[in-house]
Amino acid sequence: MTIHVGFMGTGNFSKRHADILSERRDVNIAAFYGTSQEKADHMAHHYDNARGYDDLVKMLDTEQLDAAYICVPPMSHGSIEQELIDRNIPFFVEKPLSNEADMPADFARQIEGKSLITSVGYHFRYKQNTQTLKNFLELQEIGMITGKWMSGLPQTAWWTDQEKSGGQFNEQTIHIVDLLRFTAGEVKEVYAVFANTVLGKNENDITIADVGTVTLTLESGVIANISNTCVLPPHVHDIGITFYTDDGILSWQPDRVEHDSGTVLEEYNDRDNPYEKENETFIEAVKTGDPSEIQSDYSDALKTQKITAAALKSAHTGQVVAINGDGGA
Template sequence: MVVQLGGEPIMPIRVGFVGVGGIARRHQRYISAMEDVEIAAHCDLIPDRVDAAVFEFGGEGYLDFDEMLSKEKLDALYICVPPYAHGEVEIKAARAGIHMFIEKPVALSLEVAERIAEEIERSGVICSVGYQLRYHKLIPRIQSELSSGPILLFCGRYYCPFPPGGKPWWHRKSMSGGQTVEQTTHIIDLARYLVGEITEVYAYAAMRYYKPTPMNDVEDVTASIFKFENGAYGTLTSTTVMSSGWHIEVDIIVPHRRIELIGDTLRIRDGSIEEVKVEEDWQGEVDRAFIEAVRTGDASLIRSSYRDAMKTLAVTLAINESAEKGEVVKVKL
């Protein structure tokens, strides 16, 4: 129990986790440092993961979500499951009146996502989706630079190594959606947040380096172009053939100025170069915003709602469809 300075006790926000792999552990480390939060329960299909999470953060461990839901009184639930597993967990949590933080992508189809969205809206619970780039410390400065407009061009890049074999679901497109849906979605979401809605796409994607096998059919290179509703154009390239490191980069062009975001460094080029760096760790801001929204009931603190995240999903699915069909695809949402 946490006690306020005025002497009035407040109960901590009780948080559960479904899926306690790598991304969940990062969220757990951030929220475990918050005074008014208790990590009460962990659920995963892999017992060793559950045991490790309980050992590090306390709380109860479960291998069955329904059992956790019936035994634990939770205020909030982090849903950190693979893309193919979204659906019933969210629906059951919404019906139980539990606020949710859902890791991206929110689903592998708009049909599943729509079912979830309807339950969230029916229940009135707060829901945040894990597009943490919206909370980057440099975003306000970028938005200020873009306000002079018009925005002409957005160029994004997402280059990383092939995910390790410990994630067999990632290598199956039917389970992960491929790199565009599962990883590059962060860049697409940032493009929407900074520039505007994307209306149509054209894409190429192929396995140019890795060989297809029954256990791996995810393209290792993708290139796409797209058009924004406001008339701006965009390009996006991604690959999984790097030997190490994640290279997440964005260039935005407005008249006489280039705005370049590479990791935690912003460069503004307009004949001279201004460089701004962020030293502090900002990636927990998405967690702080969610917990504060749950604590206060103020959903306006959330920068990526479920419905909004569905629009990002729609763009990623359109890119996959375009690459498969070899034609321009209109974004369907």
């Protein structure tokens, strides 16, 4: 059985996923949809038999797709998802789901009504060290959690526009928010403070906050704090999440987990490629009709999206924002 796949978007993440899928004999990369015919054709020429389109409806009418990948900026979501849902085409979508949460909530209801297979690109869930972390946490009592995404400014024009990207907490730090949910449970309340301390002084067209800190109360009663900044020099970063428990300190970073029990320091390293695993899992779900191995489907990812939306609301109003039982603000 060959799965015919179409891509929406012509950026780095479309190519990352397409390169992985191109190694599979059971996948045919059929088409790319881009904002221009030139961009779409440029991506398509890298893959045998793929064609480029600058018209989404024409692409979907022409190609008999079994699955689709949505790899577009936060502000570009909407019509793509709706077309795929209407046509019952399973899809993988890169995070975040949008620059807000209301539209994804509507899509989630439609997806659930159709039992449509979906997967969302929270690739850290597929890493072995994340499973190692979860295994440790099952044996420990969490008291407090701190997370961080400290980095430089991506060289992408739309990224510094708050209305387009939703800001760093929505576009990057959302990975840490998702790990928090994945390992420690759902969030009950959010309080956020954001500011522009450095970047706005030098470049007037930057409308995102360049620093922020968010306090989250989990349903379990655990308190967490997640902070971020994008003022660092290029290629300098500090990304991770730390759990303070009754058995010591558990620290996760993208390639390792450390467990400090006070007497023994254990370190678990890995260099696995979670992008390969998330692609394999999604394609197998489409082939078999069984999505049980998918680590984050659209409805689950919506809960993460609503937390970042609540943080933006809190930063704007200065108030604590409650998250309701289904993950909504």
